[in-house]
Amino acid sequence: MRVVVTGGAGYIGAHVARALRLAGHEAIVVDDLRAASASRVGDLVFEKVALEDTERICGVFERYRPDGVVHLAGSASVAESVRHPEVYWDNNLRSGASLLVACARYPVRAFLFSSTAAVYGNAEVVPIREDSPLKPTTPYGASKLAFERLLHTAARAVGFRSTALRYFNAAGANPEWGVGEEHDPEEHLIPRAIEALAGGGNVQIYGNDYPTPDGTCVRDYVHVDDLADAHVRALEAENLESGRSFNVGTGRGHSVREVVETVASRLGIAPRFDFKDRRPGDPPTLIADASALGEHLDWSPRVSDLDYIVATAVDWAHRRTI
Template sequence: MAVLVTGGAGYIGSHTVAALLDRDEEIVVLDNLQQGHKEALLGGKLYVGDLRDDEVLDRIFTENTIDAVIHFAANSLVGESMKQPGKYYHNNVYGTLCLLEKMNEYGVKKIVFSSTAATYGEPEQVPIDEYDRTQPTNAYGETKLAMEKMMHWFDTAHGIKFIALRYFNAAGAHENGKIGEDHQPETHLVPIVLEAALGKRPHISVFGDDYDTPDGTCIRDYIHVSDLADAHVLAVDRLRTGADSAVYNLGNGQGFSVKEVIGIARTVTGEAIPAIIEPRRAGDPAVLVASSQRARTELGWEPRRSELEHIIKSAWNWHTSHPDGYGDSM
């Protein structure tokens, strides 16, 4: 029996493939390589194609005995989603519809979904829990929420059980040094800070230093990518036991400010990393931290790499050995 990982050549997907390989799982990967990299795959059987391609999905489900699906494939840039919402609905929502219909056709009844805490929008409380209001403030979060709701109705109608995992910021790189974060364009804070340390950026921009936080900068929840990968594997295990559908937040239990991230990066890299204070960005909440208590209790998930220094050090090790990402691996 195989696990199908859609978007498995991407950042979190490739780390999840690595975690599955550690358990000797049979793995099938579907990725259109729009953001993914063949070099990020340490194993598994790769199909290069799109979720919306009926022929590719038929090949996957007929050529392999799929037991469960882990679904990462999606566009995920918030800013782009506000300019091109149609692209996000077509790729994210329609792509998921194609996948769920094909799963139903072939009798595959388990799916773990890489969702996002952007489904909550502006938080009502901190830390955020799974029962808080979901009111996304961008098209990306709205499409992810629509995908969750679609899974609910496929469960109701067809018995396809799902676990949706909501989280904010993945960071870091695998301890083996072979896989890490390579996005074009890069929008995540940790790799952007490290690009400044490498001299690939003149400075790091800090958007606002007058928030109601201890140091005035925004606080966010950062989780080591391998801890996120472990959670996806545990969710597959839970569905295999016959568990009902569920939604879980993933967080490390504390948030880190922008200044804290930059400060630790300076310590880890030994570089000055110039920072420039710029005006706030519209819609940036002061604090976004998710409670993961339910995931800890029901999935047995325990983040083991939650120290910020460890997260940044692992990312730095990868970026220094891959200064141009997978395009120039050493």
């Protein structure tokens, strides 16, 4: 298939685009580099376009006539979304809607969307199934849920297959592709822990009085290669019903404290923490029930063991600073 990968210069998109190419597809990266550098695009076909520029994005579709779209581009900082919700309505909704205009003018067969566990908010039943109540607690989660709904409606109207993948915590790096995690500012735990500990500092942990075994939040970490594999399968699926949203996670949770200890052990040093107040909107535990993805796409996490995730993230951090 010929596939437009929006946000393909980003952390997850760079992995998805390479995994698609490895599986024999043609990936066209569309990214305006607002949150990434061109170096992550490597030798992939690349169009530097902002999605909200509807005429230019339609021009890309006219030139390439893609069969599929993987839509990863977006604003993805929970904290920023609380400070500036308007950025999230604008980029996660308006830019997405602009991409849907291109899909209406130049029909594709399948459209995958990068959604998030944040659509569930403070889930009361864990592991979280896709039919759990959808009650996002942040503008980020709300913007992702709103786009899921718009997408599924548009897919019905235009006649393409839509699938949303609700990622839990993406982490790690492919050991060979040289395209690891790098956000600015970095809010994700593993790269933050590596940077703090390797630099001789302490890792800030927000809250140690949660109702969890060690008092710190529990999250479900999925290796970015497993995540990329889920995209390849979802795109290739022949008989997947349109309009479905699937969790992508492992069904296992690790506490923030445990993750920091694993990073420290990989660096060969003692863990050091600073406990801070809880952050507003942080649910105590987020663990996926990803059995639907297993059932429909025969997907299971193969490389999402925490030690391997941390090892590949540390290797990437070393390579980056060489």
